[in-house]
Amino acid sequence: MVEVKQEDFCCGYVTIIGRPNVGKSTLLNRLLGQKISITSNKPQTTRWHLTGIETGDDYQAIYIDTPGLQDKYKNAMNRHMTREVMNSLSYVDVLILMIESLQWKDMDRQILKLIADIKAPVILVINKIDKIKNREQLLPFIESISAKWDFSAVLPVSARKNKNINELKKIVNSLLPVSPPLFPDDQLTDRNERFFAAEFIREKLIRKLGDELPYRISVTIEQFVLKENILHIHALVWVEGNSQKSIVIGHNGHILKSVGEQARKDMEKMFGHKVFLRTWVKVMKNWTDDIKALKQLGYER
Ligand SMILES: Nc1nc2c(ncn2[C@@H]2O[C@H](COP(=O)(O)OP(=O)(O)O)[C@@H](O)[C@H]2O)c(=O)[nH]1
Ligand SMILES: [Mg+2]
The missing domain is CATH 3.40.50.300 (P-loop containing nucleotide triphosphate hydrolases)
Structure with missing residues (x-):
């Protein structure tokens, strides 16, 4: 430098x-x-x-x-x-x-x-x-x-x-104002890897689904562990009802499967490890207008 x-x-x-x-x-x-x-x-x-x-x-x-x-x-x-x-x-x-x-x-x-x-x-x-x-x-x-x-x-x-x-x-x-750096020079972001794992899954879902559903979807990461150089990631996709759940899963699970495959590629690129990703879909009624549910999903800090 x-x-x-x-x-x-x-x-x-x-x-x-x-x-x-x-x-x-x-x-x-x-x-x-x-x-x-x-x-x-x-x-x-x-x-x-x-x-x-x-x-x-x-x-x-x-x-x-x-x-x-x-x-x-x-x-x-x-x-x-x-x-x-x-x-x-x-x-x-x-x-x-x-x-x-x-x-x-x-x-x-x-x-x-x-x-x-x-x-x-x-x-x-x-x-x-x-x-x-x-x-x-x-x-x-x-x-x-x-x-x-x-x-x-x-x-x-x-x-x-x-x-x-x-x-x-x-x-x-x-x-930019004159000031010493506020972050180490190799730091790229203030978010952790779990955040990006969830976001990459949400991106693939949004891109695949119709216009209304993206507003009803949230993703959380339940497990994120490195074992023998493989990242084991467990994700939950939250929707507001059972009909939404079956749309997200798709016929024979094909939507969720292709979402998982695409998200995994983004994760491997960012994390520099092979990723083993498992995803489940869960229902939480009316979460987009429920402050407690929003907190649970990580929105209110
Ligand atoms: N044609 C074109 N599309 C763009 C450009 N920049 C972004 N987009 C597209 O516009 C859409 C919205 O982009 P995004 O970055 O998510 O917008 P945001 O909501 O403002 O963050 C995506 O489909 C992008 O690919 C651009 O320079 N040209
Ligand atoms: Mg944006």
Whole structure:
């Protein structure tokens, strides 16, 4: 590592917010060059804030991925998700507000209102530019959005196609405050392996199932032990009723089996061990609107 004087080292919290599905978690994975945050084209994929730490020779950017803010569902689960976002805004050094190219929705406007009092610099990131068919539309869009707020920077990117991600890193790093690093330079996240095991299973389920069910599913890890170089993981998938249970299991267990196989591959990649995964489906009535049940499933801390 290069010698860097303490007064030249920059470090801070960089929170990514935006409405569901704009690509926040995909961006976090790109920024880190590694998949830690689960993604899908369905809202509610990200339920917890998640820290991803990127350390360079003279900087440490502590990125926080957050659940998408929305106002459609008002149950206990969504109150939890909104609280996750609001808490992460209380210690932000740089804010990334993400929107989708050529779209400015009512929820985007509400989020901008929400951050109006925040003192931290705000970078507006316009994602999914790979989807734009008519390139000439982008510049007028950038101009009209730039006029809405005093952004420190406005940057069009494609998280999926890795476009302009290094430029974004440079802008973020230039806005970080002078501070010694807050985490060891080899630490990637603040979550443990059990968390990722559960999340990888939930991702595969969300991607496989229809639109409603993902909201009703939660995953917990009952066992996580390394024996003779093999990780033995036991997972429980929680649903709200018996009909949901049979959908998740699938005919002859085919859904649960393929979910398990795909999740296992992600786990082996992250944990660096062979994984032996067993999964069961259990029913807990009405858990998405039951505070006690949410606590039991690890949502309220
Ligand atoms: N075309 C395109 N799709 C993207 C891009 N970034 C993310 N997506 C997709 O948008 C969906 C939502 O992404 P996700 O990261 O889960 O969004 P989040 O809810 O904001 O965290 C997923 O299907 C992603 O693959 C992008 O740059 N271009
Ligand atoms: Mg997400």
